[in-house]
Amino acid sequence: MNNAIKEGKGPISEAWKLFKESNLGKTGLVILLFFALMAILSFIPPLIDPMYHPLKGVDPSISVSTPPSLRHWLGTDFMGRDILSQLLAGARVAFVVGISSALMSIILGTLLGMIAGYWGRIVDTLIMRAADIIMVLPTLLVILVLAALFKGLSIWSIVIIIAIFRWPGVSRVIRAQTLSLKNRPFVDAARAVGAGHMRILFRHIMPNVVPLAFLYMTFRVTSAIVIEAALAFLGFGDPTTVSWGMMLQWVWKTGHMFKAPYWLLPPGICISLITLSFYLIGRAMEQVLDPRLRRDWEG
């Protein structure tokens, strides 16, 4: 489906050349690098002084929310914790949640999509019906109900549940791709020389569908980050992690939203910008993989 990659001496450098043409894609990448830097820097503040620990560190001389100062560049929250260190730690949480959940959901989606497309019949029907049902369910609300049933979810349970609810989109695309691949000559040839189902699926079909699955990864990252943030905002996040959604919940629940713009603005800007950056990168990758879209987005 992609000439540039097929011809290319180095498919990755070819793709990169195409990606670079997209200004929006580059913008996304720059924003993303900034957040990656934040995530790396998040390890530093607690080393400087224990009071900069994002969750447990409390400035002994402060017991209310204070505006930015030299000691606390972005101010402190309602109990004297440093907002900047929380913001940095939030970047780390966003990456962990977004990437691990997205990886899991595309692995699940790829496997189920390949199985549905390859086996067909009843297996196909079952998997695709399940996908249809999951697709119409509002993920956030389902996780809310689960959070109530299981009395508080840890960050990893949240990640896994998000992944379980985000595979159908991927599996539909992979299934369609598998359907078109399974009758190609190279698969027939493999079957003729005696390759089993597993070998055909994993050695012959999978390498052809995986790039497509990765295209869907960036969009899964954004949705995982947003769902975790929303869940934390509503008060059902993991209380042992500091995510941006959690910070917003603190501002909101402690009634600081009218008094402390220095506290309300940063986490929201971060969630919105990281979503935007993954979204822009996803768009640019779509253009790289699908020539029909090229130069259509930016005019």
Add this chain to the structure above:
Amino acid sequence: MRIWRFLLRRLFQVGISFFIILSLLFFLLRLSPGDPYSKYIDSDMTTQEVEIIKSQMGLDRPLWAQYLIYLKNFIKGDMGISFYYGKPVGEVIRGKVFNTILLFTTSVIFSALVGIFLGKIAAWKRGSLLDSFLTFSSLVTHTLFLPWLGLLLIWLLGYKLELFPLSSMYTPEIWLDPEISFLRKLLDVLHHMFLPFLTLFLLHFGSYLLLMRNSMIGVLKEDYILTAKAKGLEDKDIINKHAVPNASLPVITSVGLSLAFSINGGALTETVFSWPGLGRELVVAVSQNDYPLAQAAFLLIAIVVLLANLLVDLLYAYLDPRIRYE
């Protein structure tokens, strides 16, 4: 005739999907840690109330019998008694459905229409400054974090500029006063609705705009557009009569596909603005461990989503005759 068969088949599918959701919820409730008794029985209840609930739900019977009782109760519309309100769940929820549908449908329909309209312009003026502006602002608004946008709007337009009320759906003083005309009361609701509506609108119109723009660009390359131009039609007619009907089809599909996303957003918006709808009721019920209420709110939302999906499918079938004959 075919459209009826199509409708029947889709209704049947909706029924099956809902049955599966209903059953999954039952088993999840029973399988989750902690004994099932504790979930339906609040510590504040009297022993008499506890007995009623036990016999109603058959909590002393085997699992399959409980399942049948659960289905029977659901069909009778008897979803138990809310712990928090102390009233039958159905009564609590009935009033909220309309509020959710009011806020949700107006914002989804309005943002889709504006998205289609602006997307059309962006595609036609492709490459212009206006196009870049529209595309860029859709990308940015579409990726904003919804609750945060809501809080910002409350802070800016509600608190600082005092243009709109900060929360809720109506002013009790106005609604309880029998002297005040109905029109005035309606205006009061619209006044309260503006900020939550604006939040949902800002978040949604961008994705429709981008989709419409892209689909329009594809359609404008088609031969029949060239034919229309060759016939000497005016630009306005080419766009509105030939390009837009075809280009809006993918947008309508995406309204259907993004319904789940919009419902999530709806629940968050309702919570931030204390809008008395189903989504907020679910969030509150969950945080108060009000299981019967949470369960009923969730099931009702599932019904709303499934039916809304069906509606979008029907609209699609109506607009695109090819679907009906598949």
